[in-house]
Amino acid sequence: MKGIEVRSLDKNYGDVRALRNVSLTFEENKIYGLLGRNGAGKTTLLNTITGRVFPDSGDVLVDGEVALENDKAQQKIFMMSEKNFYPEGMKVKDAIKWTREFYPGFDEEYCRNLAEKFGLNTKKKIKSLSTGYGSIFKLILTLSANAPYLFFDEPVLGLDANHRDMFYRALLEKYSDKPFTAVISTHLIEEVAGVIEEVVIIKRGEIIRNQSVEELLETGCTVSGTAVAVDSAIQGKTVLGEDSLGGLKTAYLAGEIDSSTLPAGIEIGKMDLQKLFIHLTNE
Amino acid sequence: MNLQDERPIFVQIAEYIEDGILSGAFPEDTQIPSTTEISVWYKINPATALKGINLLVDENIVYKKRGLGMFVSTGAAESIRRKRKKDFFDNYIDKVVTEAKKLGLTQEELAAMIERGYDR
Amino acid sequence: MNIKSALKYQIADGRVSIPVFYLVIFCLMALIPISASGMGPEDSMSIGGFEIATIIFLFVVGLNSFRETFRMMVQNGVSRKTMFVSFLLLTLVLSVGMSCINEVLLWIGKAFTAGKGNITFQSVFEQMYAPRYMGNPDSIQMIAEGLLFTILACAATMMLGYFITIMYYRLNKVGKIAVSVGVPAILIIGLPIFDAVVTGGIIYRALGQLTLFAMGILSGYNPYYAMVSALIAFAVLASLSWMLARRAVVKD
Numbered sequence: 130m131k132g133i134e135v136r137s138l139d140k141n142y143g144d145v146r147a148l149r150n151v152s153l154t155f156e157e158n159k160i161y162g163l164l165g166r167n168g169a170g171k172t173t174l175l176n177t178i179t180g181r182v183f184p185d186s187g188d189v190l191v192d193g194e195v196a197l198e199n200d201k202a203q204q205k206i207f208m209m210s211e212k213n214f215y216p217e218g219m220k221v222k223d224a225i226k227w228t229r230e231f232y233p234g235f236d237e238e239y240c241r242n243l244a245e246k247f248g249l250n251t252k253k254k255i256k257s258l259s260t261g262y263g264s265i266f267k268l269i270l271t272l273s274a275n276a277p278y279l280f281f282d283e284p285v286l287g288l289d290a291n292h293r294d295m296f297y298r299a300l301l302e303k304y305s306d307k308p309f310t311a312v313i314s315t316h317l318i319e320e321v322a323g324v325i326e327e328v329v330i331i332k333r334g335e336i337i338r339n340q341s342v343e344e345l346l347e348t349g350c351t352v353s354g355t356a357v358a359v360d361s362a363i364q365g366k367t368v369l370g371e372d373s374l375g376g377l378k379t380a381y382l383a384g385e386i387d388s389s390t391l392p393a394g395i396e397i398g399k400m401d402l403q404k405l406f407i408h409l410t411n412e
Numbered sequence: 413m414n415l416q417d418e419r420p421i422f423v424q425i426a427e428y429i430e431d432g433i434l435s436g437a438f439p440e441d442t443q444i445p446s447t448t449e450i451s452v453w454y455k456i457n458p459a460t461a462l463k464g465i466n467l468l469v470d471e472n473i474v475y476k477k478r479g480l481g482m483f484v485s486t487g488a489a490e491s492i493r494r495k496r497k498k499d500f501f502d503n504y505i506d507k508v509v510t511e512a513k514k515l516g517l518t519q520e521e522l523a524a525m526i527e528r529g530y531d532r
Numbered sequence: 533m534n535i536k537s538a539l540k541y542q543i544a545d546g547r548v549s550i551p552v553f554y555l556v557i558f559c560l561m562a563l564i565p566i567s568a569s570g571m572g573p574e575d576s577m578s579i580g581g582f583e584i585a586t587i588i589f590l591f592v593v594g595l596n597s598f599r600e601t602f603r604m605m606v607q608n609g610v611s612r613k614t615m616f617v618s619f620l621l622l623t624l625v626l627s628v629g630m631s632c633i634n635e636v637l638l639w640i641g642k643a644f645t646a647g648k649g650n651i652t653f654q655s656v657f658e659q660m661y662a663p664r665y666m667g668n669p670d671s672i673q674m675i676a677e678g679l680l681f682t683i684l685a686c687a688a689t690m691m692l693g694y695f696i697t698i699m700y701y702r703l704n705k706v707g708k709i710a711v712s713v714g715v716p717a718i719l720i721i722g723l724p725i726f727d728a729v730v731t732g733g734i735i736y737r738a739l740g741q742l743t744l745f746a747m748g749i750l751s752g753y754n755p756y757y758a759m760v761s762a763l764i765a766f767a768v769l770a771s772l773s774w775m776l777a778r779r780a781v782v783k784d
């Protein structure tokens with residue numbers, strides 16, 4: 130079976146339950162958004178899949194093969210970590226050289242072009258790069274690796290608006306050209322909302338949503354109007370959250386509401402991913 | 413096009429292409445932008461872009477030439493105009509009339525207001 | 533495929549340090565004729581022990597072979613097992629390679645100092661096992677046994693360095709302090725005092741005997757004892773290292 134299959138992963142750091150019975154599948158050739166607040170377990174999940182850390186229990190399969198300590202399986206994944214894993218004194222061009230050594234599908238020409246486009250100086254030491262260029266360096270390596278599964282952990286950290294734009298475009302271009310599975314872990318949701326097809330929301334180590342963006346958005350709506358009217362309209366519904374401003378109120382509902390039965394002055398709006406996320410992951 | 417719009421992105425994509433056909437930017441029997449081009453330009457998932465285009469395929473506004481891409485159908489502009497006129501009535505005229513009734517405007521008064529709008 | 537890449541990476545890691553090391557060694561050797569020219573007829577000089585430099589160098593290589601390499605391997609989808617096997621291969625390559633170079637240097641040194649009666653150029657091995665080669669110094673047998681001895685000594689010390697570095701990587705802060713303070717305290721202060729006061733020197737005498745036995749001195753200067761000892765030490769250290777490396781995780 131193609132894809133990455135995660136089966137009941139548990140991981141504790143002392144008293145902190147970083148992952149709780151996490152099961153999910155990253156299917157072939159889809160772009161996933163792995164969304165969660167800081168410390169929700171996004172990085173731990175990706176680190177466990179790539180064998181950077183060990184789970185307490187559960188396992189991971191890559192294309193049907195056990196992923197842990199399996200070179201063949203791990204070679205199909207390239208993960209861009211938020212942290213730097215390259216040696217202290219290594220230069221960008223040496224990192225490129227070695228990535229090509231370990232990932233035979235590495236596209237050097239594409240890598241060079243992308244570096245030029247982003248203005249990344251490959252002669253510099255990785256350590257001396259700014260936060261933004263540190264991210265850019267790792268993004269470029271990841272996109273060039275030509276692995277079937279690409280993990281991006283906080284990919285746009287420190288990037289300015291232009292570079293963020295360039296990254297999303299480069300990702301989509303590459304994806305259209307030759308599809309792969311991308312998992313983008315981020316808390317900047319608005320930006321990736323259109324890019325991702327599937328969404329996984331993680332909260333305190335637990336997966337609370339795992340479905341297509343479209344489906345997820347269809348399952349919610351906003352109801353706004355005067356506080357009194359809104360309160361009566363949302364009775365008996367699952368309310369994710371509320372915002373009030375004076376006598377006005379907006380309620381965020383998990384589920385549809387029948388607009389024909391609503392009193393006048395009440396408006397129904399579409400839920401957007403950002404709003405939904407905020408209300409789903411509120412403590 | 414404003415993707416912050418409340419309507420689904422794929423609907424907006426379809427509308428953007430329709431606008432292009434109406435304005436003559438995409439004449440009949442010419443190629444429209446590819447899924448990739450739309451996806452990269454608007455920074456949206458190619459699946460969403462494809463869904464938008466498929467909406468137009470279903471309405472026979474564009475058609476597929478195997479191996480070449482999507483092309484504007486003959487009479488596409490006309491059928492878009494027809495559809496939009498109907499939508500215009502459903503979405504705007506209906507609302508205008510409802511609101512006018514609420515305000516106690518007569519049909520004549522409303523007609524006069526519309527005329528005034530044209531004069532501006 | 534992966535093992536090859538991982539080995540290539542680790543060898544490339546030494547592309548600066550190894551040439552520098554030999555540059556220093558060559559400079560030292562170049563000093564021999566210079567200092568010899570300043571010697572009077574009464575003076576004598578004994579030179580040697582370059583293999584000790586090699587052994588220390590490889591110990592340091594071992595010490596530097598885990599932390600950064602592990603992170604780099606993990607970033608590139610290489611398993612701990614592959615990384616460990618590639619380190620074993622690296623040990624083999626460097627121990628054999630550098631021991632051979634050492635042997636060549638030894639013979640260059642001998643050639644330079646030949647005929648100069650008051651200068652002797654010897655390896656530590658020759659000095660330790662001198663009685664064994666009394667009748668036929670510089671024989672093929674001595675070269676072969678010396679080479680084998682150096683290779684195994686190099687491999688064992690390199691593995692010792694690797695073991696120490698992984699142990700430190702795996703230990704938490706408290707553990708690191710405990711080992712850093714505890715081990716020297718026991719070896720340098722605790723044990724000597726205990727031996728002197730309580731056991732009356734028995735422990736140190738026993739350790740001395742054990743060393744002599746392990747080196748083959750007690751068995752008629754037999755270097756094969758030392759080789760087997762080095763091999764055992766290597767195997768034990770490698771096993772311990774693997775036990776620690778296989779569960780190593782990336783730290784921030």
